Amino acid sequence: RVLPNTMEGNDFLKIEEGLQNQFSENNRVYPFQATALNRGYQDGVLDSEGKLVNMTSACSPLIMEGSPGFEGAAFTCIPEVNGIKQYKRNVRLPFSQDYKHAIAGDEFLLSKAESFRPVNLFPHHSNGMFVVDLRKGIIQHTAYMTHYLREIVLEKKLYEIKDKGRLYWITNSKQERNNNFSAWEKKTSKKEIVQFLGAASMEQRRIAQKHIISNPHPEWKILLAEAIVDFKKKNLSYGVIHGLWVLEGLGELKSSHLAQAAQQSSLEVDYHILNILKSHSDLLSEEIIQSIVSKNHAELDLQLCHLLPATKTFQDIVKGLIRKYENQTLHSEALLSHLSMDFIASHASPNSKLMKQWASVNSNIEKKNKVGPTADVPGWVDRRTVGFEAYSLYCSSCHGMNGRGQENLAPPILHSQYVEGDNGKLAAIILQGIQGPIHVNDKLYEMNLAMPGLKQNDDLDDATISGIIAFVNNAFSKKADNVSPERVGQIREKLKDRTEMLTEAEVFEENAW
Secondary structure, three states, rough: OOOOOOOOOOOOOOOOOOOOOOOOOOOOOOOOOOOOOOOOOOOOOOOOOOOOOEOOEHHHEEOOOOOOOOEEEEEEEEEEHOEEEEEEEEEEEOEEEEEEEEEOOOOEOOOOOOOOEEEEEOOOOOOOOEEOOOOOOOOOOOOOOHHHHHHHHHHHHHHOOOOOEEEEOOOHHHHHOOOOOOOOOOOOOOOHHHHHOOOHHHHHHHHHHHHHHHOHHHHHHHHHHHHHHHHHHOOOOOHHHHHHHHHHHOOOOOOHHHHHHOOOOOOOHHHHHHHHHHHHHHHHHHHHHHHHHHHOOOOHHHHHHHOOOOOOOOOOHHHHHHHOOOOOOHHHHHOOOOOOHHHHHOOOOOOHHHHHHHHHHHHHHOOOOOOOOOOOOOOOOOOHHHHHHHHHOOOHHHOOOOOOEEEOOOEEEEEEOOOOEEOHHHHHHHHHHEOOEEEEEEEEOOOOOOEEEEOOOOOOOOOHHHHHHHHHHEEEHHOOOOHHHHHHHHHHHHHHOOOOOOHHHHHHOOOOO
């Protein structure tokens, strides 16, 4: 309900309503059959027939516009059940949409073949959509694959599916199928190309937009300005929107273009104007904002709440927004996300929701307690990926990539008591090593070889060992706890002066780790 990356301006504001909103009514899926899944062993993942209950992966959401028979529909790939889901749009407010399942208890498309793996959807230029089928027996990152799934893949021989991918075209059978479409002929004039920005087909509009921006020419600027006026007269909001974004892409957008577009414009056009102004504050003018404020629309005002600065030009408008929405949580969050604390305290009513939120933020500031959202996490790496690489290098030669161990070399770790439950013990074993005899799942192993500790290895820091445990938990255990790098460091400190390897009794000693 808010413009992208606009609620991250206050490190001390916890967002309750402005982020993490669910657009679909639920994540239910309706498979044709039981399929190979990564975590089917967990309670509630499968129904009584072994079919998936809720999505575990989904990709390539596609909103259809301007395609006969699909107008306003939303689709997403659900490759884990070999299908595609369709939603129908339920518009509550112009910018706050939700989606219902289009087909009760069923999916838009399902295949009996587990090799059908739809991974991407693209709108066709005039009718329907393209579906990219990866055509694999299984698509799963190696580091995250569980032993549960690995056994199903082997049993069903899904690894043997090596066909090339496929491309499907799904159309409305009642419409003419024209796959020889060209947006325009070579002799088509620039003026005619600009008119495609107002076409009914979203894909045609996108083609025209891309062409113009990719082929700069002085004539475009004049033609686009004229076209925007023409699109407004014809009530073609999409044409106005695309025209503005093309001017922006060409670096030719002026404040006067936005002011002209904002006059007696649709709510959708106003929304895009605000989106442009978010990254082009130099184009901000009182004339544009007054045109939008005059609409007196709560959703547009919400965008203004986290966009307008409290400068002399806009101060009265911002004060008006505070008075109008100081008891609305979502708008208050938007105001607190970028306005100064002093300005809000000076103009909000003492007992309003806004001031209660202000007090919470102020308390967090005093405690230096940062609870606000961040736009990104630079350098983030999933520990299981790091752990997979380290396990492959240091552990798999003995315990195997399948965790089953090797005869006369190493016992299995798959579902063993060494990897189940609290895994401080596993961190201790990796650091210090272990010598037998040991028992694994009630079987005695009296191998002459011992597992050496790796605490002296400079390449295995605490984070890497934590990653190995995260991978092992994911691949070889159903009920195991991860161990943070900090805890690994504490266990390392505990073992720093020890020279001999651990014994089985010491590993399982209560509260030892």
